[in-house]
Structures are given as C-alpha cells and as structure tokens.
Amino acid sequence: MAGLGFEETELRLGLPGGGNDATGDAATARKRGFEETIDLKLKLEQPASSAAVRVEEEAEEDEAKEAAAADVIVAAASPAAAATAGGGSMKRSPSQSSVVTAAALPDPEKPRAPKAQAVGWPPVRSFRKNILAVQSSQQKGSGGDKDDGKSAAFVKVSMDGAPYLRKVDLRMYGSYQELSKALEKMFSSFTIGSCGSQGMKGMNETKLADLLSGSEYVPTYEDKDGDWMLVGDVPWEMFVESCKRLRIMKGSEAVGLAPRAMEKCKNIC
Amino acid sequence: MSTPHSSSTSSAPHRASPPQIPQSLTLAPTASSSASPSSSSASGMRDAAEDDSDSPPSQMSEDDPGGGGGGGGDRWEPDLRGGNGGAGRWAPPDQVLENVLESVLEFLTAARDRNAASLVCRSWYRAEAQTRRELFIGNCYAVAPRRAVERFGGLRSVVLKGKPRFADFNLVPNGWGAYVSPWVAALGPAYPRLERICLKRMTVSDDDLALVANSFPLFKELSLVCCDGFSTLGLAVIAERCRHLRVLDLIEDYVEDEDDEMVDWISKFPESNTSLESLVFDCVSVPFNFEALEALVARSPALRRLRVNHHVSVEQLRRLMARAPQLTHFGTGAFRSEAAPGGGLSVTELATSFAASRSLICLSGFRDVNPEYLPAIFPVCAKLTSLNFSFASLTAEELKPVICNCINLRTFWVLDTVGDEGLRAVADTCSDLRELRVFPLDASEDSEGSVSDVGLQAISEGCRKLESILYFCQRMTNAAVIAMSKNCPDLVVFRLCIMGRHRPDRITGEPMDDGFGAIVKNCKLTRLSVSGLLTDKAFAYIGKYGKLIKTLSVAFAGNSDMSLQYIFEGCTKLQKLEVRDSPFSDKGLLSGLNYFYNMRFLWMNSCRLTMRGCKDVAHQMQNLVVEVIKDHTDEGESEIVDKLYLYRSLAGPRKDAPTFVTLL
Numbered sequence: 001m002a003g004l005g006f007e008e009t010e011l012r013l014g015l016p017g018g019g020n021d022a023t024g025d026a027a028t029a030r031k032r033g034f035e036e037t038i039d040l041k042l043k044l045e046q047p048a049s050s051a052a053v054r055v056e057e058e059a060e061e062d063e064a065k066e067a068a069a070a071d072v073i074v075a076a077a078s079p080a081a082a083a084t085a086g087g088g089s090m091k092r093s094p095s096q097s098s099v100v101t102a103a104a105l106p107d108p109e110k111p112r113a114p115k116a117q118a119v120g121w122p123p124v125r126s127f128r129k130n131i132l133a134v135q136s137s138q139q140k141g142s143g144g145d146k147d148d149g150k151s152a153a154f155v156k157v158s159m160d161g162a163p164y165l166r167k168v169d170l171r172m173y174g175s176y177q178e179l180s181k182a183l184e185k186m187f188s189s190f191t192i193g194s195c196g197s198q199g200m201k202g203m204n205e206t207k208l209a210d211l212l213s214g215s216e217y218v219p220t221y222e223d224k225d226g227d228w229m230l231v232g233d234v235p236w237e238m239f240v241e242s243c244k245r246l247r248i249m250k251g252s253e254a255v256g257l258a259p260r261a262m263e264k265c266k267n268i269c
Numbered sequence: 270m271s272t273p274h275s276s277s278t279s280s281a282p283h284r285a286s287p288p289q290i291p292q293s294l295t296l297a298p299t300a301s302s303s304a305s306p307s308s309s310s311a312s313g314m315r316d317a318a319e320d321d322s323d324s325p326p327s328q329m330s331e332d333d334p335g336g337g338g339g340g341g342g343d344r345w346e347p348d349l350r351g352g353n354g355g356a357g358r359w360a361p362p363d364q365v366l367e368n369v370l371e372s373v374l375e376f377l378t379a380a381r382d383r384n385a386a387s388l389v390c391r392s393w394y395r396a397e398a399q400t401r402r403e404l405f406i407g408n409c410y411a412v413a414p415r416r417a418v419e420r421f422g423g424l425r426s427v428v429l430k431g432k433p434r435f436a437d438f439n440l441v442p443n444g445w446g447a448y449v450s451p452w453v454a455a456l457g458p459a460y461p462r463l464e465r466i467c468l469k470r471m472t473v474s475d476d477d478l479a480l481v482a483n484s485f486p487l488f489k490e491l492s493l494v495c496c497d498g499f500s501t502l503g504l505a506v507i508a509e510r511c512r513h514l515r516v517l518d519l520i521e522d523y524v525e526d527e528d529d530e531m532v533d534w535i536s537k538f539p540e541s542n543t544s545l546e547s548l549v550f551d552c553v554s555v556p557f558n559f560e561a562l563e564a565l566v567a568r569s570p571a572l573r574r575l576r577v578n579h580h581v582s583v584e585q586l587r588r589l590m591a592r593a594p595q596l597t598h599f600g601t602g603a604f605r606s607e608a609a610p611g612g613g614l615s616v617t618e619l620a621t622s623f624a625a626s627r628s629l630i631c632l633s634g635f636r637d638v639n640p641e642y643l644p645a646i647f648p649v650c651a652k653l654t655s656l657n658f659s660f661a662s663l664t665a666e667e668l669k670p671v672i673c674n675c676i677n678l679r680t681f682w683v684l685d686t687v688g689d690e691g692l693r694a695v696a697d698t699c700s701d702l703r704e705l706r707v708f709p710l711d712a713s714e715d716s717e718g719s720v721s722d723v724g725l726q727a728i729s730e731g732c733r734k735l736e737s738i739l740y741f742c743q744r745m746t747n748a749a750v751i752a753m754s755k756n757c758p759d760l761v762v763f764r765l766c767i768m769g770r771h772r773p774d775r776i777t778g779e780p781m782d783d784g785f786g787a788i789v790k791n792c793k794l795t796r797l798s799v800s801g802l803l804t805d806k807a808f809a810y811i812g813k814y815g816k817l818i819k820t821l822s823v824a825f826a827g828n829s830d831m832s833l834q835y836i837f838e839g840c841t842k843l844q845k846l847e848v849r850d851s852p853f854s855d856k857g858l859l860s861g862l863n864y865f866y867n868m869r870f871l872w873m874n875s876c877r878l879t880m881r882g883c884k885d886v887a888h889q890m891q892n893l894v895v896e897v898i899k900d901h902t903d904e905g906e907s908e909i910v911d912k913l914y915l916y917r918s919l920a921g922p923r924k925d926a927p928t929f930v931t932l933l
Contacts, residue, residue: 117714118850120438121824122741122768124712125495127521127552131660132684132710135637161444185439 119185133172153240157183159217159248170240176232183219183248221246370396380405399423406430407869409447409471410894413920414455425464426490427456431471433872433914435847437495440874440912442900444927447471457484465490465516472496478503482510489544490516500525501555505534512539515571518549526555536561540568547574551600551634556580566592573628576600579636582607583645584614590622599626601634604642604661619645631680633657640667650674657682659708665691673698682706685719685741692724696731704762705732706739714769718743722750722775729753737762744775745801750784754791763788764798770825770850773802786810789818795842798822808832812839820845830857837861844868850875855882858913862886865893870916878910880933886915887933894918895933896926 431447606613781801803826812835
C-alpha cells in the first residue's frame with residue numbers, strides 16, 4: 001500500500017468529499033484521483049462487463065484510462081499496479097506486475113512524468129497546435145518555463161524513409177526525453193534509446209553497439225561545425241545551441257558515428 | 270425500360286441531329302455551383318479543413334456485375350477513350366433514347382440522385398455514366414482508379430479523400446498511404462478536359478502536381494486540404510503551366526520547405542491577366558515574393574478570395590487591398606506592423622483601406638495579431654458573415670469592441686481566451702450565427718480551460734439559429750447541453766470536446782449522458798462528437814434518437830460493448846464511426862457485421878480488440894478491407910490490436926500498404 005491515496009480510489013456512490021466545492025468543481029477534485037493512478041497503470045486484460053452501476057462505472061473508467069495509458073508515450077515504467085476486475089473490488093496493489101504493452105518505454109529510473117498525455121488528445125490538429133505554440137512561446141515573458149528569452153530554435157528533422165521533413169522548435173522542450181517523445185509522435189517508428197538529460201550517462205558501450213547494429217533508428221544531428229553527431233552526446237542546453245538540423249537514420253548507417261560516441265561513452269561510463 | 274426495335278427511320282441515317290445539341294448542354298454547370306461543399310464556396314469561410322462530412326454521401330452504387338462499359342455506337346461527345354474505333358459507327362435503335370436521356374440527366378448534379386438514376390436499368394446506368402461531371406470518392410481505397418475511369422466517360426471534376434480523419438491527430442503513422450499518384454496517372458489520359466481536382470488528406474508529390482499541370486490543358490481549380498508531400502516546386506509548376514487556373518486553394522496542408530530549394534512560385538503565374546478567383550496559401554509557411562504577389566493581384570481582375578501567409582505586414586496588406594478592392598474573402602496572415610514600435614502604419618490609415626473594400630464578407634488570418642490594429646476592421650464588421658479569430662489570442666476586452674459590430678455574422682471561429690464573457694458578447698450581438706467554433710489555446714488535458722458551460726448556455730440563448738458547433742472546454746454541465754438542445758432546434762453538427770478525460774457534469778457530478786441524450790433527441794443531428802464521462806446509457810440514447818447521424822466520434826466513453834451495439838443497431842444512417850480509447854471488445858466489433866457495408870469506414874484505436882476478432886470480421890465480410898495498423902514496424906506479433914481501420918471496398922486489399930499495416 002504505497003501511499004496511493006486509497007481514499008480517492010475507494011468505492012463510493014457520490015462525489016468524493018461529498019457535496020459541491022465552493023468552486024463547484026467537484027469534477028476536477030475527483031479527476032485528480034485518476035490522474036495520480038493513471039501513471040502507475042498500464043494496459044490490462046479485459047474486465048467483465050456489467051450493469052451500469054456507479055461502482056462499475058468507476059471500474060470501467062479506470063480500465064478505459066488504462067487502455068488510454070497504453071496509447072500514451074509515458075516515460076515512466078515505475079512500479080506498475082494492476083486492478084483486479086470482478087466483484088467490484090478495486091484494490092490496487094503496487095506489487096503486482098502489470099501487462100506491459102509495446103508502447104511502454106524502458107527507463108525505470110526516470111521520475112514519473114507529471115501527467116501522461118494521450119496521443120492526439122484533445123483532438124486539435126497539429127497544424128493549429130504548432131501555430132499557437134509558436135505564438136505563445138513568443139509572447140511568454142522570460143519567466144516562462146520553456147522560454148529562456150530567446151527566439152525559437154527551429155531545426156529540420158528528416159527521417160530516412162519518411163516521405164517528408166518536419167520542423168521542430170528545440171526550445172519547446174526541456175530535455176532529450178521530451179524531444180524524443182515529440183519526435184516519436186511525428187515519426188512513429190523511431191527510438192532514441194535511453195539517453196538521459198545528462199548526456200550519455202546510462203548508456204553503455206554494449207547498449208550503444210546493440211542499438212546501432214540493430215534495425216532501430218538513431219537520431220543524429222548536424223552541429224555548428226557541420227559535423228554529424230549522435231543525439232545525446234552532450235548536455236541538453238549545449239545541444240540546443242549547437243544543433244542545426246536533425247536526421248534520424250537507420251542504426252546500420254550510423255555506425256560511422258559510433259567511434260566518437262563510444263569514445264565519449266568510455267570517458268563518461 | 271423497353272426500347273422499340275422496329276422503327277428503322279429513327280436512328281442510323283439521322284444520326285446527324287444529335288451532334289447539333291449545343292455544347293453548352295453537355296458541359297455541366299461549372300464546378301463552383303454544383304460542387305460538393307467540400308470545395309470552394311463563395312459564401313462563408315472555407316471550413317473544409319475541419320469539417321469532413323458536408324459532401325453528399327458516397328453511396329457509390331455498386332456496379333451491376335455486367336458492368337455496362339459505355340454502350341456501343343457513336344457518341345456526339347468525343348469518345349475520350351477511343352475504344353470503339355471504326356467498329357462503332359452503327360447506332361442501335363435505342364441510341365436516340367439514350368441521347369435524350371443524357372440530355373435530361375445533365376440536370377442532375379447531386380451524387381445521390383445520380384447514384385439512384387444509375388440503378389434504374391443498364392441504359393440509365395450508361396447514360397448517367399457518360400454525363401456525370403463530378404466524381405466524389407470518399408475513400409480513395411474504396412475503388413480502383415481504373416474502374417472509375419472505365420465507368421465514367423466525361424468527368425470534369427474529381428474529389429478524393431484519403432486518410433482517416435484521426436490521422437490529423439497523429440494516430441496514423443507516416444507512410445500509411447493515400448497517394449494520389451495512381452489517380453493522377455489514370456485520370457490524365459482519360460479526361461483531358463478535366464478542370465477540377467479536390468483532395469483531402471492525401472499525399473501529393475511535386476511530381477503529381479507536375480503531372481496534373483501537364484495532363485489537363487483546361488485545368489481550372491486545384492484544392493488541397495490537409496494534404497502533404499509537396500513543396501513550392503510543385504506549386505510553381507501549377508502556377509506556370511495552368512494558364513486557365515481560377516482557384517488555387519491550399520488549406521492546412523503540410524508544405525515541405527527545403528530552404529535551399531525554395532521556389533518563388535508566385536512569380537510563375539502568367540504575366541498577362543489571369544483568371545484567378547481564389548488564391549489561398551496561408552499554410553505555405555515559407556516567405557514569398559511580395560512584389561510578385563502584389564503584381565499578380567493587380568492583374569487578376571476576377572480575384573475574390575485571397576489568403577496570405579503570416580509573412581505579411583499590415584503595410585503590405587494595405588497595398589494588397591488597394592490592388593484588389595473587390596475582394597470578398599481576405600486572409601490577413603499576421604496582423605502587425607514590421608516597423609519599430611511607434612512607427613509604422615496608423616490604425617486610421619489601415620481602417621481606410623478596409624473601408625474601401627466594400628465587398629468584404631469574410632476575414633481570417635490574424636495570426637500574431639497586434640490588438641491595437643483591430644479597430645481597423647470596424648468599417649467592415651457590419652457586413653461580415655464570416656470571421657476567423659482562431660489564431661488570435663484575444664481577451665474578452667479585446668474582442669468585445671469588434672464583435673459588437675458584427676451583426677450579420679454567420680460563421681465565427683475563436684480561441685477560448687475570450688472566455689465565457691467573450692462568448693456572451695457574441696451571443697448578445699450575433700443573433701444570426703450559424704456556425705461557432707471555439708478552439709483551445711492550450712490543447713492539453715490539464716489546461717485551465719477558459720470557457721465552460723456558462724459560455725455554451727449564453728450562446729444557446731443568443732444564437733437561436735445555430736446549426737453547427739465545435740466547442741473545446743474543461744467544464745461542462747448537462748444543463749447547458751440540454752439548454753442548447755432546446756434553444757437551437759436547427760443544430761445539425763454538435764461537437765463537444767471536454768478536454769479532460771471522463772469529466773462528469775461539473776455541478777452534479779453525473780455523467781454527461783443526459784446532455785448528449787437531449788441533444789440527439791431534440792435536434793436532427795447529422796454529425797456528433799461526444800466527450801466527458803459517458804456510460805452505455807448515452808449510447809442507448811444515441812442509438813434511439815440519432816437516426817440521422819452520419820458521422821460519430823467517440824473517445825474515452827462507454828462502459829461495455831453494449832454501447833457499440835446501440836450505435837450499430839440504432840444509427841441507421843451511420844457512415845463514419847471513429848472510436849478511441851473506449852472499453853469495446855471483439856464482441857462489440859462483431860455486433861456491427863450487418864452494418865459495415867452501409868458505412869464508409871470504421872476506425873477504432875486503443876480499445877480492446879484482438880486479432881481474432883478482426884480476422885473474424887475480415888473472414889465474414891468479403892468486400893471489406895480490414896487494416897490492422899501498428900505504430901512500429903518492428904513490433905512483434907501481438908494478439909492485441911491497437912488500431913483498426915476497416916472500410917468497404919470494391920478494390921480489395923490495397924497493394925501499397927506499408928509494413929506496419931496488416932491487411933486481413
């Protein structure tokens with residue numbers, strides 16, 4: 001029973017806390033319970049369907065959220081919990097292993113993402129999202145989290161085999177992981193491996209070799225000097241400053257870049 | 270219909286008369302008047318980008334197996350395929366009847382009517398096939414290009430739709446398909462007189478555009494909505510070679526921009542006066558040659574619709590407006606001055622430009638708007654029927670002075686930054702409003718959300734003629750939705766997106782079942798998108814009352830397969846069903862078996878489907894294409910199906926599917 005806020009998942013008919021808040025926002029309060037639990041869960045087996053009793057509704061909603069979580073690009077695979085279906089009993093047990101789907105990312109050390117977002121939800125076209133994101137980053141003062149007072153740093157992203165280029169604003173992201181998530185959304189068959197924001201820490205020589213020799217895709221970038229480097233070599237901020245364009249190439253083609261990265265790896269690891 | 274064989278005087282020797290029928294009868298009314306609404310329309314804003322289902326239903330009549338391929342004999346229209354050659358000189362006795370029939374059928378423009386006519390008998394089928402001028406294909410994989418070309422003899426206009434709509438939300442991996450190339454390759458030789466091509470969610474390469482430009486000497490209208498794959502290079506070819514071009518509409522496309530290969534396509538238009546009526550390129554994000562545009566506008570006397578991208582200052586807008594005072598639709602791109610603060614155009618000067626544009630009825634753009642310049646549009650507000658502020662993050666205070674003048678507004682798109690208060694101002698003034706779209710500035714589930722049920726209620730009270738609404742919010746109540754269902758009886762499109770998942774009524778904590786139940790019951794909806802906390806009960810209502818619904822979008826809703834069953838059994842007019850992240854399993858999927866042929870497609874992602882269920886469907890329904898789509902090519906074999914896309918098709922499984930698509 002790791003402080004999961006059992007009260008929030010407790011079965012009850014009616015609003016948690018009962019009655020309306022001053023703001024009338026019982027919904028948000030209720031939702032928070034789900035928000036917390038959603039990051040701990042991954043996709044589950046099918047539950048039995050049942051009548052539309054409130055209790056069952058809660059069960060099903062969680063199931064549905066879990067189904068959603070599978071769709072989610074979640075950085076956390078932290079202790080997963082499974083809900084046992086049936087009988088309306090909703091015990092959550094963090095020690096149980098859950099069914100992990102292919103969409104889950106491997107990095108148990110990474111702290112839980114603040115909120116798992118589902119792909120393509122809310123359903124606003126990326127065309128619109130991109131325009132508004134640029135506008136808001138330009139309008140934000142230097143106090144904003146992502147804005148450091150400088151203008152956007154757009155770089156082209158090309159991927160071997162993809163029919164067209166993309167552009168991303170590197171300043172919209174705070175770390176390699178965030179960039180990875182965004183790129184993954186854009187180019188779905190792309191993996192960045194497990195680069196952390198400290199550069200190559202966490203990646204060892206064997207892993208790198210495996211990554212490169214496999215059919216995985218590897219992100220590379222062209223820096224100010226015109227050299228092509230593996231993404232993840234340098235600290236994030238340095239990367240944003242020096243990156244001119246990104247190219248996601250097949251692992252087998254990136255072998256030529258390995259020596260430098262391996263070298264660095266040897267130095268760091 | 271029986272045809273008399275007896276009379277020998279009727280046909281062969283007198284074949285001379287039919288060719289005298291004036292050509293004007295054979296050429297259908299030009300595309301703009303008979304077009305499906307997904308193409309250009311003079312009234313109101315081009316909303317094809319967001320709205321999918323205006324077009325007449327694609328009830329492509331399944332061909333009778335005998336497939337009459339163009340009756341024998343001479344036609345008074347040139348036989349474009351040249352197939353009959355010398356052998357076809359003899360005309361059977363019913364040829365005259367067919368010619369007469371063709372003249373009559375010319376007047377049928379709606380696809381639904383034509384589809385019905387084509388089913389009467391073979392003779393009608395052939396006549397209809399020869400006289401259809403516009404072909405609408407709602408799913409480019411539903412039929413092979415060759416087959417369409419073989420059936421229809423004299424097309425002037427083709428509308429094609431490709432990817433499923435959820436591709437807009439990154440749910441369809443890149444490279445999935447919807448390439449226009451095979452279509453262009455087939456249409457080129459078959460229809461040298463083709464004038465119009467409209468594509469939505471298709472991949473169009475520069476080579477495709479070049480082929481279009483080279484294949485159709487009379488080409489007049491190109492409309493690309495939510496397409497990708499082309500660049501300014503392709504645009505340059507179109508501009509240069511299509512000398513009769515009237516419409517070039519690029520709406521929310523993803524246009525490649527290779528900086529080193531960027532082409533000054535605007536300069537490529539003919540140097541003489543052009544026939545341009547509409548030039549929309551706000552999605553082409555690269556800078557362009559402004560002087561060339563100004564000159565182009567000056568030599569395009571027919572230009573009525575112009576939407577530029579954001580690389581335009583208000584000073585430049587002024588110059589454009591001076592060159593084209595007859596504009597009806599104007600997209601301003603950005604709306605700020607490039608000069609240093611304090612300098613630049615004054616608001617008054619800009620206002621005079623707007624005042625001189627006496628025909629303006631539609632304004633859009635306003636990206637990166639400097640609110641100080643907003644008063645410049647006051648002179649035209651009263652005449653505006655359509656206003657798109659959906660890229661301008663305005664506050665209620667900034668909106669109010671503008672909107673209070675817009676008494677004739679019918680279409681309004683706005684960002685939620687104006688809040689409930691801004692919406693109230695809209696409701697107070699725009700009593701004629703037909704379409705409202707409220708977009709979120711921050712499109713994330715845990716965003717603040719600036720509008721709520723309060724705004725919706727206000728709109729419902731002030732805008733009684735509302736027909737279509739798209740509303741993103743974080744807080745909603747059943748009461749507000751019920752109120753709208755009662756206050757706005759003309760509503761046909763209701764798309765409510767409560768961004769936080771599974772949110773119940775914010776006051777009662779109840780599911781949103783009753784609200785959506787009321788809206789389907791009281792309004793004659795053809796399109797519905799649901800959200801919020803919804804149980805099977807909501808879908809029972811939808812099935813019971815939603816008899817006119819053609820498009821239904823479901824996300825994070827329902828508690829069991831019963832929901833799907835309610836939908837399939839109840840919504841008899843259902844054509845497009847999109848479902849995501851809902852607890853529906855194979856059982857629910859199979860409950861639709863008897864209905865899939867009546868639908869254009871079913872999309873389901875992140876539900877509870879398995880390969881077994883999908884294979885079951887594929888096995889039982891031979892004329893369905895069942896696609897299971899994976900996110901990663903390298904994903905191992907899995908019993909769980911994350912993305913399912915199934916659609917009826919005469920063409921069978923497609924040959925261009927990528928490796929991450931499994932066709933069952």
